[in-house]
Amino acid sequence: MxxxxxxxxxxxxxxxxxxxxxxxxxxxxxxxxxxxxxxERSRPMAHAVIDQRDKTFFPHVSVVTVGTRVQFPNNDTVFHNVFTEFHSARFDLGMYARGKTKTEVFDRTGLAVLMCSIHPTMSAYVMVVDTPFxxxxxxxxxxxxxxxxxxxxxxxxxxxxxxxxxxxxxxxxxxxxxxxxxx
Ligand SMILES: [Cu+2]
The missing domain is CATH 2.60.40.760 (Expansin, cellulose-binding-like domain)
Incomplete structure (x- = not known):
């Protein structure tokens, strides 16, 4: 690079x-x-959303500040199961249907790789930072x-x-x- x-x-x-x-x-x-x-350190963002539509996460790459609560709405016609490995701790939002939203607080800096256990082609990245820049x-x-x-x-x-x-x-x-x- x-x-x-x-x-x-x-x-x-x-x-x-x-x-x-x-x-x-x-x-x-x-x-x-x-x-x-x-x-300069950052403050948690008031709002962050990673959407699920057409068997895809939107956006594919996100940056959020540490402490931000991220919403994961399912706006798709099918079930999804969002999970990630983050600091050796796996979080799994479980299976949920269209119209439902789950949330997760990212309370440490680092990279989270999001996947869906139902659709292996789905992926997204969340970089958690402690800076406003x-x-x-x-x-x-x-x-x-x-x-x-x-x-x-x-x-x-x-x-x-x-x-x-x-x-x-x-x-x-x-x-x-x-x-x-x-x-
Ligand atoms: Cu899926």
């Missing part, structure tokens, strides 16, 4: 971190998760994280292919930073 990140500061001591994630295959890092870990890359691997205060951060990138990287970055007022890492 390679990463080209540009830091552009606009006004005050805050800026926008933008960049492009490219996988080692040369493909764009579509839906890669990018987040900056620094001094995160983004999901678009189909061309592009991302943008706005309103980042000046300071030191660990820039983390994760892609569902398994490729990931961590890089220290320093956000300085007025500075323009270019980060590029090899495979």
């Amino acid at each position: 390679s990463l080209l990140a540009m830091l552009v500061l606009a006004g005050g001591a805050r800026g926008t971190v933008t960049g492009v994630v490219t996988l080692s295959s040369g493909r764009f890092g579509r839906s890669a998760v990018v987040f900056l870990e620094g001094a 995160y983004a999901i890359a678009d189909s061309r691997g592009r991302f943008s994280i706005k309103d980042v205060p000046a300071g030191s951060y660990e820039l983390n990138v994760w892609h569902e292919s398994g490729e990931k990287l961590t890089k220290s970055v320093s956000v300085q007022p007025g500075a323009e930073l270019e980060v590029k890492t090899g495979r």
